[in-house]
Amino acid sequence: MDKEKEQRQIPFIWIAFGTLFALLVINFYIFSSAPSEQISYSEFKKMVEEKKFNEVIIEPNLVKGIIKEKDKIKEVKAVKVDDPELIKLLEKNNIKFSGKQADTWLRDLLLAWVLPIIILILVWRFLFGRLGAGTGMMAVGKSKAKIYIETDTGVTFNDVAGVDEAKEELKEVIDFLNHSEKYLRLGGKIPKGVLLVGPTGTGKTLLAKAVAGEAKVPFFSMSGSEFVEMFVGVGAARVRDLFAQAEQKAPCIIFIDEIDALGKARIAAPIGGGYEEREHTLQQLLVEMDGFESKKGIIIMAATNRPEILDPALLRPGRFDRHILVDRPDIKGREDILKIHTRNVKLSSDIDLRIIAARTPGFAGADLANVVNEAAILAARKDKKAVELSDFEEAINRAIAGLEKKKKVISKKEKEIIAYHESGHAIVAESVPNADKVHRVSIIPRGIAALGYTLQLPTEDRYLLTKAELLDRLAVLLGGRVAEEVIFNEISTGAQNDLERATAIARSMVVEYGMSDTLGPVTFETGKKPMFLDIGYTPTSEFSDETSRLIDEEIKKIINETHGRVKKILENKKDKLTTLGKLLIEKEVIEGDELRKILSTNI
Numbered sequence: 001m002d003k004e005k006e007q008r009q010i011p012f013i014w015i016a017f018g019t020l021f022a023l024l025v026i027n028f029y030i031f032s033s034a035p036s037e038q039i040s041y042s043e044f045k046k047m048v049e050e051k052k053f054n055e056v057i058i059e060p061n062l063v064k065g066i067i068k069e070k071d072k073i074k075e076v077k078a079v080k081v082d083d084p085e086l087i088k089l090l091e092k093n094n095i096k097f098s099g100k101q102a103d104t105w106l107r108d109l110l111l112a113w114v115l116p117i118i119i120l121i122l123v124w125r126f127l128f129g130r131l132g133a134g135t136g137m138m139a140v141g142k143s144k145a146k147i148y149i150e151t152d153t154g155v156t157f158n159d160v161a162g163v164d165e166a167k168e169e170l171k172e173v174i175d176f177l178n179h180s181e182k183y184l185r186l187g188g189k190i191p192k193g194v195l196l197v198g199p200t201g202t203g204k205t206l207l208a209k210a211v212a213g214e215a216k217v218p219f220f221s222m223s224g225s226e227f228v229e230m231f232v233g234v235g236a237a238r239v240r241d242l243f244a245q246a247e248q249k250a251p252c253i254i255f256i257d258e259i260d261a262l263g264k265a266r267i268a269a270p271i272g273g274g275y276e277e278r279e280h281t282l283q284q285l286l287v288e289m290d291g292f293e294s295k296k297g298i299i300i301m302a303a304t305n306r307p308e309i310l311d312p313a314l315l316r317p318g319r320f321d322r323h324i325l326v327d328r329p330d331i332k333g334r335e336d337i338l339k340i341h342t343r344n345v346k347l348s349s350d351i352d353l354r355i356i357a358a359r360t361p362g363f364a365g366a367d368l369a370n371v372v373n374e375a376a377i378l379a380a381r382k383d384k385k386a387v388e389l390s391d392f393e394e395a396i397n398r399a400i401a402g403l404e405k406k407k408k409v410i411s412k413k414e415k416e417i418i419a420y421h422e423s424g425h426a427i428v429a430e431s432v433p434n435a436d437k438v439h440r441v442s443i444i445p446r447g448i449a450a451l452g453y454t455l456q457l458p459t460e461d462r463y464l465l466t467k468a469e470l471l472d473r474l475a476v477l478l479g480g481r482v483a484e485e486v487i488f489n490e491i492s493t494g495a496q497n498d499l500e501r502a503t504a505i506a507r508s509m510v511v512e513y514g515m516s517d518t519l520g521p522v523t524f525e526t527g528k529k530p531m532f533l534d535i536g537y538t539p540t541s542e543f544s545d546e547t548s549r550l551i552d553e554e555i556k557k558i559i560n561e562t563h564g565r566v567k568k569i570l571e572n573k574k575d576k577l578t579t580l581g582k583l584l585i586e587k588e589v590i591e592g593d594e595l596r597k598i599l600s601t602n603i
């Protein structure tokens with residue numbers, strides 16, 4: 001739709017130019033149909049006397065003499081002088097003469113109207129063309145939603161820090177873009193869609209560009225949010241266009257930023273305004289993704305900070321089935337990011353970026369870039385020769401004030417609580433016999449949900465769990481809350497999710513798996529769970545109030561017993577808990593091996 005309009009727009013310029021050219025040519029033939037020579041009036045008069053002319057034409061400003069020589073026609077003209085004698089002279093010499101109105105209306109029209117209009121159009125197009133596209137980019141289309149094509153993003157992995165794991169995973173994508181034959185020869189299946197997931201400002205857009213930069217392939221990008229406001233059909237056409245163009249430039253990367261705006265789950269969409277178009281665009285995206293062969297070396301990347309609202313259709317195999325977490329950086333990562341952003345900033349010698357990194361827990365890459373910029377501005381305002389630590393302090397304080405409004409910063413006290421809470425999970429996980437090994441403990445807020453996390457990796461796939469294993473899982477979940485009790489003698493709301501999950505496990509043990517001693521090996525869960533619907537399902541209970549009370553009691557008993565067991569473990573290892581908590585406050589992330597070393601040494 002819009003594309004057709006475009007095609008009409010561009011030729012218009014050529015039509016205008018063509019018309020102008022044609023008019024000039026016509027003009028030329030009308031006003032100077034024969035080669036003419038300009039002479040002085042006296043010479044002209046002399047030629048009349050000498051009967052050189054076959055005919056003379058008298059115009060308001062010009063006199064022209066026509067000379068016919070065999071089959072050639074020559075024209076001689078002179079600027080007219082007010083000379084009544086000329087007519088007499090012509091009559092005397094018997095030369096045919098005629099008066100003529102100057103035929104300049106065409107030229108006047110051209111100069112006064114057509115030319116200015118054409119110049120205006122050119123200026124207008126030039127200005128708007130510039131507004132739409134930045135340097136090095138070419139914007140297709142005129143509406144707000146644009147497809148940007150960058151042949152070279154100029155960004156490499158050296159410009160991104162603190163997201164080492166994401167980088168590691170993306171290296172595979174780069175290798176594929178550069179050596180797709182290698183993968184295809186072995187019959188390997190290449191990821192088509194890669195979804196970058198993480199909080200805002202962690203560098204998702206930057207990473208996508210860096211992948212293109214590292215692989216040295218063109219980068220096609222569009223932003224989901226821009227596509228929502230468009231007229232029906234336009235978004236879908238753009239998507240089609242995007243893929244068609246990308247196919248010609250393969251290997252390349254197509255990047256869809258803020259895909260959540262486009263790919264909200266369809267049921268959650270409001271009926272009416274804004275809904276239809278998004279639906280169409282999303283549908284087209286799915287069609288295109290299914291339609292193209294990854295053989296060609298096109299990788300589609302997308303970014304979102306709200307993966308939970310995405311339409312499940314987008315996440316299906318063959319679409320965005322590869323998810324890469326781009327998390328907030330830890331202290332080391334923040335130092336590295338600061339290093340990148342201070343490359344071109346003059347720092348005073350009192351600055352240790354490590355200290356600045358330590359003061360900015362929870363900051364994402366974009367927040368840190370802002371802090372550096374703000375500090376530089378503050379220093380410049382004070383006419384300093386270099387940026388000092390005090391400038392950074394002020395900039396950090398400002399940033400924190402801003403972030404606090406958005407509830408993104410954790411206070412020092414909160415950080416402590418989270419550190420001991422996570423230490424609790426980790427120590428219990430390493431102390432009970434049937435829990436998965438701890439892979440990593442972290443107190444960096446994870447974008448989605450939890451404040452900190454303890455990552456356990458199962459050593460094998462499990463389909464059956466024994467009662468002892470379930471109880472140990474329960475213990476690990478309670479470890480966080482119990483650590484808070486042991487260290488602070490008070491509890492926080494941070495364990496809510498843990499407790500929910502713990503209760504769910506205990507409940508399943510009683511009502512589903514028949515693992516309760518009091519109630520015996522009976523399952524109380526009837527009604528079949530709808531297989532594909534996880535939300536809004538409440539199991540139907542077909543037992544008496546008395547049984548229901550017994551179930552609740554059993555659940556409570558299981559949890560209380562486990563709680564007691566966990567408390568004993570952590571009280572026995574209070575020194576380890578303190579050590580680990582302190583270390584976690586300092587380092588923010590502790591790997592599993594390091595944790596086990598701490599636990600096995602005697603302090």
Ligand code: ADP
Nearest residue numbers: 159160161200201202203204205206365366369
């Ligand atoms: P997102 O897309 O995740 O919201 P962006 O990629 O738009 O974040 O990041 C915005 C800016 O913040 C980047 O252009 C860069 O200057 C800075 N930035 C963010 N994350 C990082 C990082 N990990 N390393 C270096 N700079 C970063």
Ligand code: MG
Nearest residue numbers: 204205257303
């Ligand atoms: Mg972004």
Ligand code: ZN
Nearest residue numbers: 421480495498
């Ligand atoms: Zn917890």
